[in-house]
Amino acid sequence: DQQVxxxxxxxxxxxxxxxxxxxxxxxxxxxxxxxYKKYPAEGPTFLISISSIKDKNEDGRFTVFLNKSAxxxxxxxxxxxxxxSAVYFCxxxxxxxxxxxxxxxxxxxxxxx
Amino acid sequence: xAGVTQTPxxxxxxxxxxxxxxxxxxSGHRSVSWxxxxxxxxxxxxxEYFSETQRNKGNFPGRFSGRQFSNSRSEMNVSTLELGxxxxxxxxxxxxxxxxxxxxxxFFGEGSRLTVL
Numbered sequence: 040d041q042q043v044x045x046x047x048x049x050x051x052x053x054x055x056x057x058x059x060x061x062x063x064x065x066x067x068x069x070x071x072x073x074x075y076k077k078y079p080a081e082g083p084t085f086l087i088s089i090s091s092i093k094d095k096n097e098d099g100r101f102t103v104f105l106n107k108s109a110x111x112x113x114x115x116x117x118x119x120x121x122x123x124s125a126v127y128f129c130x131x132x133x134x135x136x137x138x139x140x141x142x143x144x145x146x147x148x149x150x151x152x
Numbered sequence: 153x154a155g156v157t158q159t160p161x162x163x164x165x166x167x168x169x170x171x172x173x174x175x176x177x178x179s180g181h182r183s184v185s186w187x188x189x190x191x192x193x194x195x196x197x198x199x200e201y202f203s204e205t206q207r208n209k210g211n212f213p214g215r216f217s218g219r220q221f222s223n224s225r226s227e228m229n230v231s232t233l234e235l236g237x238x239x240x241x242x243x244x245x246x247x248x249x250x251x252x253x254x255x256x257x258x259f260f261g262e263g264s265r266l267t268v269l
Contacts, residue, residue, distance in 0.1 A: 043194075073257065082156070082242055082260030083195070128194065137200050138185045138246050138258055139208040144194040 042066045043131050045143035053151055058116040060146050062129030065110060069131035073140070074103060074114050077126045086127075087114070119150045154179065156261035158243050164267045170231040173264045177224050177245030183207075184226040185258060186218060189240040198241075201226055202248060230266075238268045 044063045052058045060074075070091040075083035089096040089103045089112070096103050102115045116123055129143040157176040165171050177184050186198040197210035201220035218228040224245075230237055244258035 045194075075260075080262065082244075082262050083258075084260070085257050088257065130195075137202070137207045138183050138244070138248070139197050139200055139210070140185075140187075140195075140258065141197065142187075142195040144192060 041144070042069075043129055043141050043143040045127075045129055045146050047146050048144070049147040049149070051149045051151060052119050054121055055118045058114075058119045058123065058148055058150065060114040060116075060127050060129075060148065062112045062114075062143055063110060064112075064131050064141075066131070066133065066141070067110075068133040069141070070134045071132045072103070072105060072112050073130045073132075074101075075128045075130060075142075076123075077128065077145070083128060116148075119148075121150050121152060124148055124150045156243055156245050156259055158241075158261035158264050160264060161262065162265045162267075164269060165233050166269050167233055167235060169233050170229060171233060171266060172227055172229045173241055173243075173266075175226045175228075175243030175245075175261060177226070177243075178247075178259055181245035181247050181259070182224055183246040183248045184220055184224060185244045185246070186226070186228050187242045187244065188212075189242060189263070190238075195242065198228065233268045235268050238266060240265050 073088040074086040077083040105112045126145045128145045130140040183202045185200040187195040200208045204220045215231045220226045240263040242263045244260045
């Protein structure tokens with residue numbers, strides 16, 4: 040039962056353009072959502088997060104949007120840079136769940152010159 | 153500030169053997185979580201320890217166990233290894249303000265790559 044889904048295993052964009060990575064969830068108890076980035080041979084690193092009381096959070100080139108009614112969130116990267124090429128994981132946690140995160144299967148982003 | 157350290161980085165075992173993986177969290181972090189990453193499955197939560205107590209447990213069989221020491225270092229053990237246990241095992245630490253806190257912002261180590269033959 041995949042409670043967090045990333046339906047696009049890969050995405051390719053040109054440098055300077057916008058990258059949009061999508062994530063859907065099914066569990067209504069999730070109240071905190073995060074994006075992690077992972078390079079090969081490294082552990083995932085935290086990118087940006089959003090609480091369910093918000094619908095948008097920005098941090099530099101990265102913006103996360105949350106649509107609770109649709110149980111959908113997205114990560115926008117503008118402008119995309121070659122160094123952004125990595126696997127991006129969407130994750131969710133439920134109140135009281137401590138640090139138990141439910142991850143999606145990841146989207147491989149490739150930013151081309 | 154040193155990051156999360158996992159040892160060993162790579163190991164090969166055969167079916168039926170057992171394995172112990174170690175994790176040293178970031179100094180001051182009291183929460184340690186373990187995740188299994190396999191191709192196509194993403195990261196799956198194994199368990200979380202806080203102040204030597206298991207706080208949460210994922211849906212893994214009893215062959216998977218863990219513990220945390222008073223210095224917050226953690227170990228996980230897998231007994232009676234199966235081929236399907238081949239995976240990258242990731243440890244993550246977090247600074248929690250209390251047992252009910254929920255930051256979700258984890259700092260991951262580079263992982264221990266286990267291959268079961």
